[in-house]
Amino acid sequence: MSALDTLASQIPQELRVKLMQHFGIAKEYEKNPETISITYYCLMFIANEALKLQKEKQFVSNVLDYLEATKRNNPNDEIIKSFSTGQATIEELITVLVGETNEAENEEIKSPDQLRLLMRKHYTVGGLTDVLSVFGPVKEDFLTLGKIAKTRAVAIFRDLKAGGGSASGGGGASSSAMRPRNQSGANAHAMPPSKPPAASAQYPSASAQYPAQMPQMPPSYGAASAYNENTGNKSVPFDVISQAQKLCRYANSALEHEDVATAIKNCEQVLQLLRPYNN
Structure with a gap:
């Protein structure tokens, strides 16, 4: 059992439904050393949410230990070292995923496997918009993206549960609705999410909050x-x-x-x- 699996098994019952999704995202990005920073900030969000319970001291302590170990094992990771770089990277990753979900939603016919993949991407977008809260107030554009993604993920889940084997692209969120303002379709794929953003990269909002x-x-x-x-x-x-x-x-x-x-x-x-x- 990995360290993340152990932490997931310790999650407080009150937060299990809310945070298991974020553990899933963290585990997915932990597989690639170049995206360990995404895992790091997912766990930071989980720790912050657990702190709000004002109990479960041992669980939060274990999560903080994981964060410290991750930072110690990745001393040159600029995304972990810099909050502003971390925020920009996650915002860019969300934008990339939104571009991918828009393309998938536009497909007229989708197999069950394609729907499951699309659902997971929507859930990831929704979860990552939650994670942005560790940097401070979340920009309105990203709050909107998160709400749309979560709603669409639930709709796809219900469709699959009902035995739906295909879905029309018209039922999903439109490309314009699922893209942050001031972000063109070309820019959505301008930078791999695993790399620290370049100084000249354009984001939905130029000013950090x-x-x-x-x-x-x-x-x-x-x-x-x-x-x-x-x-x-x-x-x-x-x-x-x-x-x-x-x-x-x-x-x-x-x-x-x-x-x-x-x-x-x-x-x-x-x-x-x-x-x-x-x-």
Whole structure:
């Protein structure tokens, strides 16, 4: 059993339906070392969602261990090292997949196997638009793409379950509806998703978006008030550490775009999070 399979078996029951899809995407891209960054961000999304439950400490800790191991084993992966590059890469991958699904939807007749492949691609688009939330607010174009893809995937699933062996391309989302604005059909295939995007690559929106304020931290776990016996300081809860690390990454990404104001806001929030534990 792989590390991802082990993590998938540990997923909290409340999140099983929601996140098993993202584990599937992560496992698919883990097969290729050049796309391990997609797996990395899928697992980051899973960790963030699990943190919202304010429990399942061991599961989140195991996911964070996986993320750290992935980063350690891929020290030169620019997509993992840079949040802005990671966001651009996943947006580009979504755009490529949308182009492929548009082409498939335009086929007049589809076999059951072709429908299953198309359904999986739609599910992947929907899942990856969820993953974009780890970088901050998701652009409206991609939110729309995700909703369309998920709806179409469910429709295909129902068609297959009902014994449908073929489907008309007219029933799917149109090419214009399934493509981000300002993105031409030619550009949709301009760059392989496994490579870091070139500096000149064009994306649906040229400006990166950073959260000016992060969501309120959930209440700490019961161990939050425990003291570290070796140092005499309060032990920092793992969810606080995770949130602080995320804020630091946002600050770093903001600085890459010379957005000093956003970087300062995120750094100030890190200080607010950690000061109570600096005794």
